Amino acid sequence: MSVGTQEEAKSLDGFISLDISEEYKHAFQVSNLAYHVAKEMGLEDGICSELMVAGVLHDIGKLMLVDHIYGDGDHSPFIIEELKYMRMHSTLAYGELLDKGYSDTILKSILYHHENYDGSGYPANLRGERIPLGARILRVCDVYSALRSDRPYRKARDMDTAMQQMIDEVRFFDMQVFLAFQRVVHKWEWRESKG
Ligand SMILES: [Fe+2]
Numbered sequence: 001m002s003v004g005t006q007e008e009a010k011s012l013d014g015f016i017s018l019d020i021s022e023e024y025k026h027a028f029q030v031s032n033l034a035y036h037v038a039k040e041m042g043l044e045d046g047i048c049s050e051l052m053v054a055g056v057l058h059d060i061g062k063l064m065l066v067d068h069i070y071g072d073g074d075h076s077p078f079i080i081e082e083l084k085y086m087r088m089h090s091t092l093a094y095g096e097l098l099d100k101g102y103s104d105t106i107l108k109s110i111l112y113h114h115e116n117y118d119g120s121g122y123p124a125n126l127r128g129e130r131i132p133l134g135a136r137i138l139r140v141c142d143v144y145s146a147l148r149s150d151r152p153y154r155k156a157r158d159m160d161t162a163m164q165q166m167i168d169e170v171r172f173f174d175m176q177v178f179l180a181f182q183r184v185v186h187k188w189e190w191r192e193s194k195g
Contacts, residue, residue: 022149027056027057027058028055028056029149030058031051031056032055033055033141034055034137035051037141037184040180041137047134050103050105051105051106051134054105054106054113055141057097057106058113058138059142060096061094065088090110090111090123091111094107097110105132106134112124112131113135113142114139115136117131117171117172117174128174136174137177139173140166140173140174140177140181141181143166144163159185
């Protein structure tokens, strides 16, 4: 089970609330972070840009779930019942974006962004390097962005707390990705602290 999912399940007894403005913020945070982590890992410019796109789109399946379950309408805040539906969001996004001109790197990064390095993720329980690199990068950035954001059931963690929580659960992540991610975050936070 993923870090974020554990918290959501514990805190909401199976109910998940989606705040649309938070979802947009999260998408752009993940996009920005994924681009810089890919750069830090020395990946080609083209791949870095593809991960930027994948970051923006990675959770669109959550928005599609609302219509999937309730049909069209105004849902503010969005409430999705039952965790099992939430686990469909990466596959729904992949299906929606397929045949719309997105590269294989973008599509596979989105489809597998909830796979964990130890094989405990979804939708396919992929393990280790069987998980596409782009998805391994999105996984780390996605969890960090979620921990640093306010949720309806808890306040945002500060950088040190978020980082420590990820270290405690580092089995979920590719270590090379995680180390690059730590360097990027520390550079950013250092810059911010300098104003
Ligand atoms: Fe997701």
